[in-house]
Every structure is written in C-alpha cells, then in structure tokens.
Amino acid sequence: MWETKVKNPILRGFNPDPNILKVGDMYYIAVSSFEWLPGVRVYNSKDLVNWQYLTDILTHEVNLKGNPEGCSIWAPQLSYADGLFYCIYTDVKSTQRPFKDSHNYLITSSSITGPWSEPIYMNSSGFDPSLFHDKDGRKWFLNEIWDYRMTTGNKSAGIVMQEYDAQKESLVGQVYKIFDGTSLAKTEAPHIYRHGEYYYLITAEGGTGHDHSVTICRSKTITGPYDLDPNYPMLTASDQPQSPLQCSGHASLVQGPTGDWYIAYLCTRPLLGKAAILGRETAIQEVVWTEDGWLRLANGTTAPEKETIVKTLEPDQQKINTGFLDDFNESLLPEWNALRIMPDSSWCDLASRPGYLRLISGESPQSTFEHHLLAIRQKDFHFIVTTKMTFNPQTYNQMAGVLLFLNSRNYLYMYVTHDEELGKVLRISKSAGGIFTLSDVIVPIANEELCLKVEVDGAVAKFYYRRSDIENWKQLGEIQDVLFLAGGFTGNFVGLACHDMDRKAGCFAEFSYFEYQGLDQTL
Known part of the structure; x- marks a missing residue:
C-alpha cells in the first residue's frame, strides 16, 4: 500500500x-x-x-x-x-x-x-x-x-x-x-x-x-x-x-x-x-x-x-493539467459546452472552411434560447486565452469574439463589430448584475484576420489584440474587478461567440484555433 x-x-x-x-x-x-x-x-x-x-x-x-x-x-x-x-x-x-x-x-x-x-x-x-x-x-x-x-x-x-x-x-x-x-x-x-x-x-x-x-x-x-x-x-x-x-x-x-x-x-x-x-x-x-x-x-x-x-496499490503522483487547445481539425474536442443547446454542425461548422470553426450567429448574449456561445470551464484563477478570428460585420448588431460568461446578466465580451463611421472595430462590453456598459475604447480593424488574447489574474482581466502573429500584443482594455463573474450555481466559462440581432443566422465568424493556458502556480 x-x-x-x-x-x-x-x-x-x-x-x-x-x-x-x-x-x-x-x-x-x-x-x-x-x-x-x-x-x-x-x-x-x-x-x-x-x-x-x-x-x-x-x-x-x-x-x-x-x-x-x-x-x-x-x-x-x-x-x-x-x-x-x-x-x-x-x-x-x-x-x-x-x-x-x-x-x-x-x-x-x-x-x-x-x-x-x-x-x-x-x-x-x-x-x-x-x-x-x-x-x-x-x-x-x-x-x-x-x-x-x-x-x-x-x-x-x-x-x-x-x-x-x-x-x-x-x-x-x-x-x-x-x-x-x-x-x-x-x-x-x-x-x-x-x-x-x-x-x-x-x-x-x-x-x-x-x-x-x-x-x-x-x-x-x-x-x-x-x-x-x-x-x-x-x-x-x-x-x-x-x-x-x-x-x-x-x-x-x-x-x-x-x-x-x-x-x-x-x-x-x-x-x-x-x-x-x-x-x-x-x-x-x-x-x-x-x-x-x-x-x-x-x-x-x-x-x-x-x-x-x-x-x-501502486506509487502515484497527482498531476493536474488544465490546458486546452483546439485547432478545429475535423471535429470539435468533446470538452466544449454550449448554453441550453447542443454544439452541433447547424451552428458550429467545421466543414465549410477546413481547419476553421465557423460560428453561425445566434441571438443576443442575454438570450436563453439560441445563444451561440461555445465555451469551456474556467479552471484557474490565473489563465490566458488566445484565438485568431476572421469576421466581417456589416452592422453594429453583428458581433463576434471572446466571451467570459457566468450568465446572461454577468459577462465580459471582447468582440469585433461594425461602426457607422469607422467600419470594422474592436470593442469591450460588460454586464454586471444586469447593468450593461460599453467601453469608450474603439479600435478600427482594417485587415482580415485578428488575434485576440484575454488574461485573467485573480480579479483583474486584461484584453489584448494584434493584427498578425508576428506583431506585439497591444492592450485594448482592463477590468479591475471581475468578481461579478462569480455567484449562483455555476462557475465562469470562457469561449467563442457570434451574435446577430438583425437577422437569425445573419452572419458568421471563423476561428483558426482556441487555446486556454492555466497559470496557477500551485495545484
């Protein structure tokens, strides 16, 4: 023994x-x-x-x-x-x-x-x-x-x-x-x-x-x-x-x-x-x-x-690996979850562009019916999520990006959308206790592909972007207290989302990978 x-x-x-x-x-x-x-x-x-x-x-x-x-x-x-x-x-x-x-x-x-x-x-x-x-x-x-x-x-x-x-x-x-x-x-x-x-x-x-x-x-x-x-x-x-x-x-x-x-x-x-x-x-x-x-x-x-x-019965040592990487080849990794609907090919499309996940838009982030969010559990107090996406919104009601989501009243969203004066832009929105706020920071995005990164360390969330894999990351914004993402029966999730409040399935976003890196120093 x-x-x-x-x-x-x-x-x-x-x-x-x-x-x-x-x-x-x-x-x-x-x-x-x-x-x-x-x-x-x-x-x-x-x-x-x-x-x-x-x-x-x-x-x-x-x-x-x-x-x-x-x-x-x-x-x-x-x-x-x-x-x-x-x-x-x-x-x-x-x-x-x-x-x-x-x-x-x-x-x-x-x-x-x-x-x-x-x-x-x-x-x-x-x-x-x-x-x-x-x-x-x-x-x-x-x-x-x-x-x-x-x-x-x-x-x-x-x-x-x-x-x-x-x-x-x-x-x-x-x-x-x-x-x-x-x-x-x-x-x-x-x-x-x-x-x-x-x-x-x-x-x-x-x-x-x-x-x-x-x-x-x-x-x-x-x-x-x-x-x-x-x-x-x-x-x-x-x-x-x-x-x-x-x-x-x-x-x-x-x-x-x-x-x-x-x-x-x-x-x-x-x-x-x-x-x-x-x-x-x-x-x-x-x-x-x-x-x-x-x-x-x-x-x-x-x-x-x-x-x-x-x-x-035999010697062993505890190993905990919270990392997750999906490069969207052939099929979704089974750890993904969706809200109230199954993550299936009707909106999580891997066939139209091989090597990419095409998320077909759903309803708004507060919907309890067709919210097209593909997410995994947050398993660490300190983690980094990165992805690369392609999205060409035509109106402000079309949005896609990385979503930190507790429930429809508490979330953080770094997303690409459309602005009537600036065209395609990157923004951050926040809902805490059902009170919605929109960051004043708006970054125009002219090129096709965009890399996004979110780092959460304790109660602080930082949002970054870059226009190519070789560019340095630029900070888009920072939230000093994310504890509104805690409470209720579930834990916080982090994942990819696409929304369109103009038309059902009115747009889509494509992602080439999604990576979650757990950075907690102790088990």
Missing part, C-alpha cells in the same frame, strides 16, 4: 454535486451541468488520485431552451446493476418561489460512454434523485421533497423513497418519508448505502452556501425509521472560516483501491475570500467506520482538507 498526497479540489472549475461510483477497477464521478450541454459530465480514475474527463452523458436532444438561469440539469447520480449503468437526473424548469418545477428522469446504458436509452420519466415532487439497488433485487428511488406550504425561503421538507419497477419502467407502491431533516434544514442530495447490518442515508443540509454540510442517518430496514448520527454533521466548513475550502457538502461514498473508504464532495475556493469565480468544485477525503458503526472523517474532525491522503 502507498500513500499519495492529493491537493483538493481534484476536479477544478465548475464541477458541482459530485456522485462517485466504482465499477470493476475504474472510478467515475458525475457532476451537475445545469444549463450547459452536453449534460452530466463524467470523469474517471483508476486510483482516486488523477482524474480525466471521460464523457458527457446527455448528448441526445434535451429541451433546455428557455430554462431560467440556475435551472436545468441538477445533481446526476450514477449506479450500476444488472450489467447496466443507471443515470438519474433532474431537469429543473423553474425555481421561482413558492413552487419548483423539477422533473426526474432515468436513463440506462451498458457502457458509461453510451449510447444511453431514451429518458424514463420518474416524478416531479422534488430534486436530487438517486437510485439504490438492494441485495434482494429491488430498486428504490429517492428524492428531496419540496413543500410550497412552508414559510421558509427554502422549502425542502425531507427525503422520500418509492420502489422502482424496472419491468414496468415506473415507480410503484407506497411513498415513504424516511427523513425529515435536522435543524440545519434545506435537506437534499440523498444517497443510500448498505454497510454491515445497516442502510446508511447520506444527505446534504444547510444549503449549498456557507452552511453546507453532510448529515448521516441509518436504519436496519430500508424503509426506516432512520436514526440520526448523534454527532452530525459529519462534514462542514461552516465553522472553519479560515479554511481554503468552503461550502463543503453534497457527498457520496466509495471504497478505495486498498479497501479504505472515501467521500467525494462539493466545495468552493472563494477568490480573495469573497467569491467563488471558479464555481463549485469537487474534493475527496478519507472516511472511517467507527466501532459503533458511524461514518467519520479520517482526520478526526468535521473539516474539509486542502491536502489529503489517498491510499493506492
């Missing part, structure tokens, strides 16, 4: 609500994708130390158009039984109080990389569903339940469970209320595990912010009653204001290569102690079973660890 030092988070950038699963000698983590498609991102590892992007599960047509910010695909759960992978997820259509429209679905596949079955509708009574396969062959479906009658802002009323009939492809029988939650409230993210003579129910409580926590209950019968761990919560950073990992919760459990146990859980790393611009990330930590049968962190506390130990 070997002990390997691992620095958290193991999945950097927007990778929330991790669900960990072991099948054979391979480990998988699935994370929430919210309004970004393809949906349900999956990473894999052979030893819990080094993780690689593997696939996205929701690659079929998913109707997310018009879904509000912070809705769509929540808290996927993976399980494996009967030679099949099972994936449970929620498609949230509205979170406006007092109601919540959250539809739960099940899909299956013989391979984690698909193809996956058509979705089976389960229910809509609450979000964060999961599926437990009992040793007697029965399958149990769990979810948080939402009660609009509650007077609190968050109306999570506990955890319910119902049997799933795989032959009928539907829920059957009685609905059991198995946990009311604790005083921490906001009870969600249920997972059941069988260990020894008990069924263990792991839940998230306290909300996904500062008070986020992990709570455990247990019962000798699957339907309860469940007894609460007297020393709850098992994990929280709510009493650890100096910890570099905050908002710790939403955990799932797995047995490691040497027989030890670990939880994967959600955390954030607030920039300058203020805001988590990278979004909610994924960490890992060892846990132990006590003599009286409860689950505890192996460090003897309830605190998350920035640096932890993972026990492996």
Whole structure:
C-alpha cells in the first residue's frame, strides 16, 4: 500500500454535486451541468488520485431552451446493476418561489460512454434523485421533497423513497418519508448505502452556501425509521472560516483501491475570500467506520482538507493539467459546452472552411434560447486565452469574439463589430448584475484576420489584440474587478461567440484555433 498526497479540489472549475461510483477497477464521478450541454459530465480514475474527463452523458436532444438561469440539469447520480449503468437526473424548469418545477428522469446504458436509452420519466415532487439497488433485487428511488406550504425561503421538507419497477419502467407502491431533516434544514442530495447490518442515508443540509454540510442517518430496514448520527454533521466548513475550502457538502461514498473508504464532495475556493469565480468544485477525503458503526472523517474532525491522503496499490503522483487547445481539425474536442443547446454542425461548422470553426450567429448574449456561445470551464484563477478570428460585420448588431460568461446578466465580451463611421472595430462590453456598459475604447480593424488574447489574474482581466502573429500584443482594455463573474450555481466559462440581432443566422465568424493556458502556480 502507498500513500499519495492529493491537493483538493481534484476536479477544478465548475464541477458541482459530485456522485462517485466504482465499477470493476475504474472510478467515475458525475457532476451537475445545469444549463450547459452536453449534460452530466463524467470523469474517471483508476486510483482516486488523477482524474480525466471521460464523457458527457446527455448528448441526445434535451429541451433546455428557455430554462431560467440556475435551472436545468441538477445533481446526476450514477449506479450500476444488472450489467447496466443507471443515470438519474433532474431537469429543473423553474425555481421561482413558492413552487419548483423539477422533473426526474432515468436513463440506462451498458457502457458509461453510451449510447444511453431514451429518458424514463420518474416524478416531479422534488430534486436530487438517486437510485439504490438492494441485495434482494429491488430498486428504490429517492428524492428531496419540496413543500410550497412552508414559510421558509427554502422549502425542502425531507427525503422520500418509492420502489422502482424496472419491468414496468415506473415507480410503484407506497411513498415513504424516511427523513425529515435536522435543524440545519434545506435537506437534499440523498444517497443510500448498505454497510454491515445497516442502510446508511447520506444527505446534504444547510444549503449549498456557507452552511453546507453532510448529515448521516441509518436504519436496519430500508424503509426506516432512520436514526440520526448523534454527532452530525459529519462534514462542514461552516465553522472553519479560515479554511481554503468552503461550502463543503453534497457527498457520496466509495471504497478505495486498498479497501479504505472515501467521500467525494462539493466545495468552493472563494477568490480573495469573497467569491467563488471558479464555481463549485469537487474534493475527496478519507472516511472511517467507527466501532459503533458511524461514518467519520479520517482526520478526526468535521473539516474539509486542502491536502489529503489517498491510499493506492501502486506509487502515484497527482498531476493536474488544465490546458486546452483546439485547432478545429475535423471535429470539435468533446470538452466544449454550449448554453441550453447542443454544439452541433447547424451552428458550429467545421466543414465549410477546413481547419476553421465557423460560428453561425445566434441571438443576443442575454438570450436563453439560441445563444451561440461555445465555451469551456474556467479552471484557474490565473489563465490566458488566445484565438485568431476572421469576421466581417456589416452592422453594429453583428458581433463576434471572446466571451467570459457566468450568465446572461454577468459577462465580459471582447468582440469585433461594425461602426457607422469607422467600419470594422474592436470593442469591450460588460454586464454586471444586469447593468450593461460599453467601453469608450474603439479600435478600427482594417485587415482580415485578428488575434485576440484575454488574461485573467485573480480579479483583474486584461484584453489584448494584434493584427498578425508576428506583431506585439497591444492592450485594448482592463477590468479591475471581475468578481461579478462569480455567484449562483455555476462557475465562469470562457469561449467563442457570434451574435446577430438583425437577422437569425445573419452572419458568421471563423476561428483558426482556441487555446486556454492555466497559470496557477500551485495545484
């Protein structure tokens, strides 16, 4: 047995609500994708130390158009039984109080990389569903339940469970209320595990912010009653204001290569102690079973660890490479995401000009329907993005370039557009909290191709351009505080966009490459 030092988070950038699963000698983590498609991102590892992007599960047509910010695909759960992978997820259509429209679905596949079955509708009574396969062959479906009658802002009323009939492809029988939650409230993210003579129910409580926590209950019968761990919560950073990992919760459990146990859980790393611009990330930590049968962190506390130990069968060393380069030869690299629509050839065209990505224009940056933005997660506090583009706008309503995007109310855009007096120009726009501002700096661009560069270092963003590969970079502008790109359920994305508010698909921009360089000095 070997002990390997691992620095958290193991999945950097927007990778929330991790669900960990072991099948054979391979480990998988699935994370929430919210309004970004393809949906349900999956990473894999052979030893819990080094993780690689593997696939996205929701690659079929998913109707997310018009879904509000912070809705769509929540808290996927993976399980494996009967030679099949099972994936449970929620498609949230509205979170406006007092109601919540959250539809739960099940899909299956013989391979984690698909193809996956058509979705089976389960229910809509609450979000964060999961599926437990009992040793007697029965399958149990769990979810948080939402009660609009509650007077609190968050109306999570506990955890319910119902049997799933795989032959009928539907829920059957009685609905059991198995946990009311604790005083921490906001009870969600249920997972059941069988260990020894008990069924263990792991839940998230306290909300996904500062008070986020992990709570455990247990019962000798699957339907309860469940007894609460007297020393709850098992994990929280709510009493650890100096910890570099905050908002710790939403955990799932797995047995490691040497027989030890670990939880994967959600955390954030607030920039300058203020805001988590990278979004909610994924960490890992060892846990132990006590003599009286409860689950505890192996460090003897309830605190998350920035640096932890993972026990492996062979010596290993953690390697994290956040770099990304797509030169647009033949097909898009699979790590790209788009907002509420799939990145496909109808608007991400690689055939018309070989070696180039042609982005056909979509609606405005605030659209929740046809926003043609192709983007990747920001995974570093310090990074540089570069690209080379060709674009010939004819009106001020046509624009294309590099977009830093949290949501339709918070973004930074360096883009080429048209000015009635100057012709083709380069500009910067900003939306912070829905307040739109346009930089006074306008640079005429006479030549065909243009190179763009954005460098973000902490809270400062700098924008550069040059007219050829051999020219020195010239600074276009600087934003001193980009913390408005943090907040909500997702993290910041950076990518390429093309918009036309005059006509649908009225123009296009072409890009010869896109490169992201992560420059964080420490893991």
